[in-house]
Amino acid sequence: MFEPFLLRALVASLGLAVVAAPLGCFVVWQRMAYFGETVAQAGLIGVALGLALQMDVTWGVLIVALAVAALLVWFSRQRLVALDSVLGLLHHAALAAGVIATSMIKGAPVDLTGFLFGDVFAITATDIAIILVGGAGVLAAVGWLWQPLLRLAVHEELAAAEGVDRELVRTAFIVLLAVTIAVAMKIVGILLVMAFLVVPAVAARPLAGTPERMVALTGLIAASSVIAGLWLSTAIDSPGGPSIVLIMSLLAGLSLSWAAFGRPGQRHG
Amino acid sequence: MPHSVGAAASAPEPCGHGSGHACAHRHDGDEHVLPFDPAALISARGICVSRQGRDLLIDINLDICEREIVTLIGPNGAGKTTLVRVLLGLEKPDRGTVHRRPDLRIGYVPQRFDSDAVIPMTVERFLMLGGSYGNARIAEILAHVDAASVRHQQLGELSGGELQRVVLARALLRDPNLLVLDEPVQGVDYSGEADLYNLIARLRDEAGFGVLLVSHDLHIVMARSDRVVCLNHHVCCSGIPEAVAQHPSYVRLFGADAARSFALYRHHHDHSHDLAGMPHPSPEDDQSGPARGEK
Numbered sequence: 103m104f105e106p107f108l109l110r111a112l113v114a115s116l117g118l119a120v121v122a123a124p125l126g127c128f129v130v131w132q133r134m135a136y137f138g139e140t141v142a143q144a145g146l147i148g149v150a151l152g153l154a155l156q157m158d159v160t161w162g163v164l165i166v167a168l169a170v171a172a173l174l175v176w177f178s179r180q181r182l183v184a185l186d187s188v189l190g191l192l193h194h195a196a197l198a199a200g201v202i203a204t205s206m207i208k209g210a211p212v213d214l215t216g217f218l219f220g221d222v223f224a225i226t227a228t229d230i231a232i233i234l235v236g237g238a239g240v241l242a243a244v245g246w247l248w249q250p251l252l253r254l255a256v257h258e259e260l261a262a263a264e265g266v267d268r269e270l271v272r273t274a275f276i277v278l279l280a281v282t283i284a285v286a287m288k289i290v291g292i293l294l295v296m297a298f299l300v301v302p303a304v305a306a307r308p309l310a311g312t313p314e315r316m317v318a319l320t321g322l323i324a325a326s327s328v329i330a331g332l333w334l335s336t337a338i339d340s341p342g343g344p345s346i347v348l349i350m351s352l353l354a355g356l357s358l359s360w361a362a363f364g365r366p367g368q369r370h371g
Numbered sequence: 372m373p374h375s376v377g378a379a380a381s382a383p384e385p386c387g388h389g390s391g392h393a394c395a396h397r398h399d400g401d402e403h404v405l406p407f408d409p410a411a412l413i414s415a416r417g418i419c420v421s422r423q424g425r426d427l428l429i430d431i432n433l434d435i436c437e438r439e440i441v442t443l444i445g446p447n448g449a450g451k452t453t454l455v456r457v458l459l460g461l462e463k464p465d466r467g468t469v470h471r472r473p474d475l476r477i478g479y480v481p482q483r484f485d486s487d488a489v490i491p492m493t494v495e496r497f498l499m500l501g502g503s504y505g506n507a508r509i510a511e512i513l514a515h516v517d518a519a520s521v522r523h524q525q526l527g528e529l530s531g532g533e534l535q536r537v538v539l540a541r542a543l544l545r546d547p548n549l550l551v552l553d554e555p556v557q558g559v560d561y562s563g564e565a566d567l568y569n570l571i572a573r574l575r576d577e578a579g580f581g582v583l584l585v586s587h588d589l590h591i592v593m594a595r596s597d598r599v600v601c602l603n604h605h606v607c608c609s610g611i612p613e614a615v616a617q618h619p620s621y622v623r624l625f626g627a628d629a630a631r632s633f634a635l636y637r638h639h640h641d642h643s644h645d646l647a648g649m650p651h652p653s654p655e656d657d658q659s660g661p662a663r664g665e666k
Contacts, residue, residue: 131490253500256490260538263459263479264501264545310491311525 111222111332111342114233118286118298119324121237124244124317125282126299126324128275130307131255136186137174138296140193142283144170145292146200149217153207159217160232163292164284170196171276200292220291222332222342229288236285240278247274252313290343297347302327305354308361323353407470408434412549412581413458418467420453427453429605431467435549440575440582440595445602446624451585452482454602455553458583475549478542478580482553484534488527494537495522501541508544516540516570539567543574550575553585568595 104112129138145163152162174192178185204212216224244251250271253261262268286295302324303316310316331346407414411434418431427450435441443451456462458469459479498509513519516536521529529537535555542550555567568584572595575582584596600609601621608618615621 133489249500252490256492256497256500257481257484259456259461259481260479260484260541261500262461263477263481263551265477307489307491312491312493312496316491 107223107225108332108336110225110227110230112328114225114230114289115222115328115332115342115346116325117230117233117237118289119302119328120321121233121240121282122286122299123302123321123324124248125240125279126301126303127306127313127317127320128251128255129279129296129299130303131313134279135296135300136189136193137171138279138283138299140174140189140196141167141171141280142287142292142295143193144196144200145283145287145295146197146217147203148200148284149212149287149292150200150203150207153204153212158232160284160287163287164280167280167283168277171280175273175276216291217287218291218293219341220287220289220294220343222289222335222346225288233285233289236281240282240285243274243278247271251275290347294343294347297350298324301347301350301354305350305357308357324350327353408436409472411436411470412472412475413583414470415454415458416468416470418454418457418464418469420450420457420462420464426604428457428464431602431606433458433600433606435581435583437548437581438575438579440572440584440597442584442586442596442599443602444586444599445607449603451602452553455551455583455585459551476545476547478545478547478550480535480538480542480550480552480555482585484538488525490526492526493523494518494526494529497526497537498541498544501545504544512540512543513537515543515574543578546578547580549581549583551583555584555586571595 129135144166148163148166149159150162151166152159155162170192174185174189177188201214204214204217250261250266253264253266254268254271258268282299283292283295286298290298302320305323306316306319310319327350328346331349332342334340334349335342335345407416413433413435415431415433418428418433419426420428431454433441433454443454445451453462457464459477460469460471494513495509498504498512509522510519513522516539518533518536518540521533521537526534526537539552539555542552550571552571555571571582571584574580594612596612598609599612599615601607601615601618601624603624607620607624608615610618
């Protein structure tokens, strides 16, 4: 009943929706959306790297994402400029460098749109294998690190004083985030990948009373948005990734409006 | 026992509980590098921290022993919080070492706990983040800190005082042998202040943990302390509250009025003062002799 390309798109996006849910929640809880955005946009340099070295661009994106994340962590050690400003500088620089780097690749001209916004209907069986295997690994690691991650997210110093190894856990989280970004890049592209993580988590927050429930709701919202977005995409022939992100954003907007109007039993918004 | 620093020329008396707390009073502020005290829960030696060319901490030696309430006082910007962070291992000193007893279990109440609704989290769940505890134990500790009613509320909905008590509950639930409180009365209403210190002293008597209390508040805190360490980048003076209150460098730092009013306060053992200055009976009878280390 499904065209094979549509089925592949659906499996890949649903898989990503599930994997992205816990990471997206932690990104929101730790206010790391901009951090992730910068790492993701540096992915275009990774695309160029992958193309230049003639390997799967996922690996190029992963390498560059990890390198940029390490650079950001290093920059965050200085106290004179807020990391926020450093990120503002770097994510534009990373994008500019990426566009230049891809333009310099010899051979056929590179289709930038596909890398920037993803091409969910061009997902291959190999891509799906990468998403499912990589995703399962990320999920297992997040599950294993769940308690220390949560303790750090709630209060870093308190957790550290109680014995949580914050360097180790934070590093692990950043690696997982970079892996997810690299894996998700083909589906939603480097410009929308953080939206895929952050927007469903934002939509879930006003509806959730515990961290676990927020993750579950995030996954549910993301999965529904995938189905609705892909349907929209086939119905009006719109690009797949942006359609999914648009549906997610609509849901987040509704959820935030509800929270802003004051949901029952909540003293402050 | 790890000795990361050389032994001092003058061999100091170890932190012997048999001989009261003579030990620590001598150690603090001593310029020589002293060996670690094996009995102490936590031992800091020669701690130096400077930030942007300013010396925040200069050659700090500090021991905290079992069942001992040590209060760290000093003016704003004296380096109190930095010292606590070094002791907790949250910040690396530029020089010096901190030795923690291998069985050290810290319960920490940080200076600021921003109640943040970004993470959905009930009080009960927050408490369980510090470890796993039974239902009855959580109820008991929450009752201790007078926060039983907020157990199922969201963290982001609590008032500053409620939040502070919940964080204290999380620290106590861990069954610590060292409780570290950094200015615990911030966000607590004034009437709750004396209650909080009395509660901490009572729990110390019951559970036997050591306490490191940071404060710029003098009267109530000092009355409950076994030992007061007066910090202004270096240890100005330390000892039993009476001794510190009369020490010239304390008087210089806090003014003669503070010293006098403290002496006045110590004169009466059968009551304490609330912040309006009204005396009210102490929950415990006179047990405020000078720096009893032994029970």
